[in-house]
Amino acid sequence: MTCFPFLFGKKVSSDVRRDPEIDEGLSGIRIKVYTYKQLKIASDNFSPANKIGEGGFGSVFKGVLKDGKVAAIKVLSTESKQGVKEFLTEINVISEIQHENLVILYGCCVEGDHRILVYNYLENNSLAQTLLAGGHSNLYFDWQTRCRICIGVARGLAFLHEEVQPHIVHRDIKASNILLDKDLTPKISDFGLAKLIPSYMSHVSTRVAGTIGYLAPEYAIRGQLTRKADIYSFGVLLVEIVSGRTNTNTRLPMGDQYILERTWELYERKELVQLVDISLNGGFNAEEACKYLKIALLCTQDTPKHRPTMSSVVKMLTAEMDVNESKITKPGLISDVMDLKIREPKKKIGLETFPSSYNASSSSDSQGTTISLAASSAATTSTFTLKHDQSM
CATH class of the missing domain: 3.30.200.20 (Phosphorylase Kinase; domain 1)
Incomplete structure (x- = not known):
């Protein structure tokens, strides 16, 4: 420990x-x-x-x-x-x-x-600036490299969640906060929003902070933070790594704009393989790629307690544990993704901008805007209107 x-x-x-x-x-x-x-x-x-x-x-x-x-x-x-x-x-x-x-x-x-x-210093910047940069990087991520990155990030999170005392919830897991060394080994960065959760506590109540597109809905709505919020964010990241796409792209047709929704639709049709990055040119293990996407769906389920622990995620990614497909349910989604605002009766809640990773190209990079806002109480009905970065 x-x-x-x-x-x-x-x-x-x-x-x-x-x-x-x-x-x-x-x-x-x-x-x-x-x-x-x-x-x-x-x-x-x-x-x-x-x-x-x-x-x-x-x-x-x-x-x-x-x-x-x-x-x-x-x-x-x-x-x-x-x-x-x-x-x-x-x-x-x-x-x-x-x-x-x-x-x-x-x-x-x-x-x-x-x-x-x-x-x-990490030589190869972040996943946001390389894998998800839309062809603006000289690096090539073959399937084996993507698998190593997914497993590495999962191991890092499992360490924070389960081995360190008090447990650490990162709160801003996203592609721009996953940095890459010369061998493309992933390193989780930017702990400015992290929270410590003692093992005897089930959650902490806090203002909502994180990045639009990666926020777990139950955390965004109630402000009750658990390790399951990081696991949701990791699930979104996992889909991004397999697909080579950012989680939201408003330039695509409406049905394809939000990658988590698209993943669920393809899962229901048993066509998950269609989501795999076309830049791989077929050079991947289709069964393994679909398994990774199913793990992502397990991580992003609407009910937090149904999401696996990060140590279980590591075992599933490394084939030490089978993926129980019968446990997969529809992911938690905030459907109207246009500029995150919370409207409460007789109360305005202000937004505060937080820093992105040290290798982010700007304060509002292609991975969306990192925000912090006061958490609404569980008894309050909040209306979410989310807006993703239009530069994507």
Whole structure:
């Protein structure tokens, strides 16, 4: 089991000047602290030539640290009102847990008003910018590679959900938060929205946060967060990886725009193989591809308790466990996917933008908009109108 260092009061050792709010938040965490000068030198004065990503959080630069490590230097915008909270959350969650399928946090900079996270550099960007980029990438994802990516992400999530204590719910599993190393090994990134759930709690009530298209309906409506919300998001991601398509594409005919709905329709007609990415040119195991899509349907079922655990998902993906097709029911869907708003009587709920992964091309990338909004109570009837990013 893994325990978090901030639970045991370990100190951060540094002689640099820090923001008082951040200093208080970091008081129980052991982590390497870089000076602003060190990171400025590493990134060649944050040269535009070294910029590898930009989003609502700020910018990310490739850099070479003094010890020779190549790093992704994630500079949070000083204008972000949510920056401090997310900065601390990301450090708290990822500071000392390690897994092959998670990004590695080298350290941070808290000098003056600078808030910077330093991660290991991943050569091949994200799934959003490669596999789902619509032919704008030089990488080719054969079927075996896609299988390895699906299994790797599932193993990373199973580690967060079941092995780490307290359990971690990521809350923003999506293609732009799955980064790829030189061997196309997937790494889950961006823990700014993560929540800790102690093993004795069934759920936590929280404001709704995540990305349109990946949000589990029961979480979006009631704000009751469980690990099953991540499992729903993973199911959507699984369909994207098999099909090579983003979860929503308003340029397609109406019946094909929303990939989860399309998956269910093809499943009912026993024609799931039609959803497999045509760029594979038939070079895939049809039975295995259909099995993966059935696992995705299990993960996205409307009733959260019917969704499998991530450890069970890993076993199904690796053929250690059979897929019980009799348990598959219709996925949970929010049908009118046009600009997520919640309308409650006599009450307006504001939207707040949260950061995307360090390799996202913009704050509203092709994977949709990451949002946070106050959760409605279970007793309140809410009307959802969802709008997906029109650039897709």
